[in-house]
Structure formats: structure tokens, C-alpha cells
Amino acid sequence: MHAIDVNELYHILYTKLGPRHWWPARSTEELLCGMILIQNTNYKNVDRSLANLDAATNFGLAALLALPDGQLQALIRPSGFYKNKARYLRAVLQAYHDHYHELAALPTPSLRKRLRDLPGVGNETADVMLLYVFMRPAFVADSYSRRLFARLGQDAPYPQLQAHIAPTMRLNIAQAQEFHALLDDYGKLGPDVFGLADQYQLKL
Structure with a gap:
């Protein structure tokens, strides 16, 4: 051996x-949505939710953030836990909108801690974000x-x-x-x- x-x-x-x-996504916004929606479900359900979001917003960041809570919940309902996921998704997208450059300038351990502080972002989601959004060689x-x-x-x-x-x-x-x-x-x-x-x- x-x-x-x-x-x-x-x-x-x-x-x-x-x-x-x-990760055949067209944009970072679509990636972020997928990272939250995949929690505790399967890709088939996520694909349905992503298709709904795409039709409603074309994954424009401003359009995503402008969705009323009820509409956002309805669009992502196929992924399950839609009330919590709507809250998590809004928090992640808002952080990306407001603080991306600040976050991107942090060393990886500090960045990972900041991501873990976001609602709904556990160890796995934080590392996936490091890997595919912030382009850090995370595990x-x-x-x-x-x-x-x-x-x-x-x-x-x-x-x-x-x-x-x-x-x-x-x-x-x-x-x-x-x-x-x-x-x-x-x-x-x-x-x-x-x-x-x-x-x-x-x-x-």
C-alpha cells in the first residue's frame, strides 16, 4: 500500500x-444562489428554483435584491426550506453587493471567518464560496x-x-x-x- x-x-x-x-453558471450571482439553494436538497430541485430566478431577474444583482420576500420565497420554493433560504440568500447577495472588494482583500483565514458569520453559511458553503467566488484554493x-x-x-x-x-x-x-x-x-x-x-x- x-x-x-x-x-x-x-x-x-x-x-x-x-x-x-x-459550475456551469453564467454569473457569480447564479453561483451564489446555487450555493445557498443546494443546502439539504438535490440538484434537480435547485435547477427548478434557479430557472424561476432566472426568468424573474435574469440573475441581475439589483433585480434579485429588489424581490419582495414573498416573491423570492415563491421562486425558490422547489428547493425546500424556502423561508430560511430566502433570508440566507438575501444576506449573501447583499454582502456580495456591499462588501465584495473589502472581503476580496482579506487573507483567506479572515475571509473564511467573515463568510461563516453570514446567516446560513456553514463550513461547506464558506469553503465553496472561497473556491468559486473569491478564487482561493480552498478544500x-x-x-x-x-x-x-x-x-x-x-x-x-x-x-x-x-x-x-x-x-x-x-x-x-x-x-x-x-x-x-x-x-x-x-x-x-x-x-x-x-x-x-x-x-x-x-x-x-
Whole structure:
């Protein structure tokens, strides 16, 4: 069995799966909406909500923020938890509108803390925002990642795994985005379909 680090794991997954071309959104606003709406639901439901928002606002930031609460809730209802998600979505979009340049100037640890302070932004959403909105090479320790890492000998809760993995990554932003997509798409194929756990042990 070979000991590998996360950078080697990235290259192994990339070789097996190839580029994933994730987040085919037309704008940052659409990305932000998707990041909030995907919480506790599936992509099919999110797609319906995004289509509703697109038809109503064309994902214009001013138009999104101008939506009355009731209309916003109705548009995103297919994603579930629509009252809370409407509040979270408005808070995230308002922060992006009002403070983007201030936030973008922060070092990554401070930026991550500020994002975590926003309503509805947990560890995973904050790291996804770092990765796809603020273009930082963050590590998203979501359920697919943790499941594979546990099989490779690193079973830990989200904060602990993220804290150990992020400083060891030597991936640029494009590679970090690919890594997140590769981990999730590999997880969706089934339980370790390429038998990585039989070949490798992950070292931190």
C-alpha cells in the first residue's frame, strides 16, 4: 500500500476521471444562489428554483435584491426550506453587493471567518464560496470527500479535516476547483469504484 498526500490524490483522480467542468453558471450571482439553494436538497430541485430566478431577474444583482420576500420565497420554493433560504440568500447577495472588494482583500483565514458569520453559511458553503467566488484554493470537506478520506485512513469531522488538509494543498485555483469536483463525482460513482482504499493510505 502506498502513502499519498492530497496533491497526489488529486492527480490520481484526475488521471482516472479527467476534467469535470463543474459550475456551469453564467454569473457569480447564479453561483451564489446555487450555493445557498443546494443546502439539504438535490440538484434537480435547485435547477427548478434557479430557472424561476432566472426568468424573474435574469440573475441581475439589483433585480434579485429588489424581490419582495414573498416573491423570492415563491421562486425558490422547489428547493425546500424556502423561508430560511430566502433570508440566507438575501444576506449573501447583499454582502456580495456591499462588501465584495473589502472581503476580496482579506487573507483567506479572515475571509473564511467573515463568510461563516453570514446567516446560513456553514463550513461547506464558506469553503465553496472561497473556491468559486473569491478564487482561493480552498478544500471543501463535504460528505463525498470525508467518505473517501475515511476509507483512505483519515476519518475526521469537517472542521478537523479541513484544518489539516487545506495547509498541505499545493494546488492552484483551477486544480483546487477540479479537486472538489473530482472528489464529488468519484463519490457519486459508488463506494470506491476504483479500489483506491486497497492501494493507498492518505497521509496528512
